[in-house]
Amino acid sequence: MNNPAIVVNNLSKTFSIPHENRDTIRERLFNWRRKLTYEKFNALDNISFEINKGEFFGIIGRNGSGKSTLLKILAGIYTPDEGTVIVDGEISPFLELGVGFNPELSGKDNIYVNATILGLSRKEIENKYKTIVDFSELEKFIDLKLKNYSSGMYVRLAFSVAIHANKGILLMDEVLAVGDASFQAKCLTEFNRYKAIGNTVVLVTHDIATVKRSCDRAMLINNGKMLMIGDAIKVCEEYEFQNMSEDEQRYFLDKKLKEIQ
Secondary structure, eight states, X not given: OXXXXXXEEEEEEEEXXXXXXXXXXXXXXXXXXXXXXXXXXXXXXXXXXXXXXXXXXXXXXXXXXXXXXXXXXXTTSSOOSEEEXXXXXXXXXXXXXXXXXXXXXXXHHXXXXXXXXXXXXXXXXXXXXXXXXXXXTOGGGTTSBGGGSOHHHHHHHHHHHHHXXXXXXXEEESTTSSSOHHHHHHHHHHHHHHHHXXXXXXXXXXXXXXXXXXXXXXXXXXXXXXXXXXXXXXXXXXXXXXXXXXXXXXHHHHHHHHHHX
């Protein structure tokens, strides 16, 4: 029997992209008479699916396919144009590198700010502070301003805060794309621990090997449409097939046919 943490029905999202940028005062002054025109971009097109509680769910697809837009809608950052999202549980998001962090503040101050945004009280933050810092392995740099952090250090701090917020649903966007192999392994161990206690992990990633190895199910998105959902290995194989050349696809199909015979 299904016990959904997230239910998405007929979800669509469109953005209006201007044909020219008018970012500076000079550009606006000299072009004020010319009407700015826009092009519609369908980021998501009528997507429906469910994610069960305690599931490790992967979302894969090419750049621009709509993965990150979908995650932001699940997190409540974007509002869909059509469709509904029902979330049963509190969400802890890691959506983009540095989102929710102030580069002018120290790592320590950013822990307090970001954890507060995620709903933790000051007392809860104080009780978890050492654990957060220890997990991030940034004790030597915790009083340094974030603008002096590397991208890998950003990820360590942001992930550590998100994972220790103890929410029922983790939304992770490319958390494994930055950082060394040992920290990536540490993240996966934490994901599995999170799942083992009945919580839900939703991971957007280009790391197909991780999806095959760790996810229960996966969803493949392309051009805003859901192409496939189901067993993680089968979904990943379809994604890999789509990214093959024609010769590689023929070789792959011939090999599969021989295996069947």
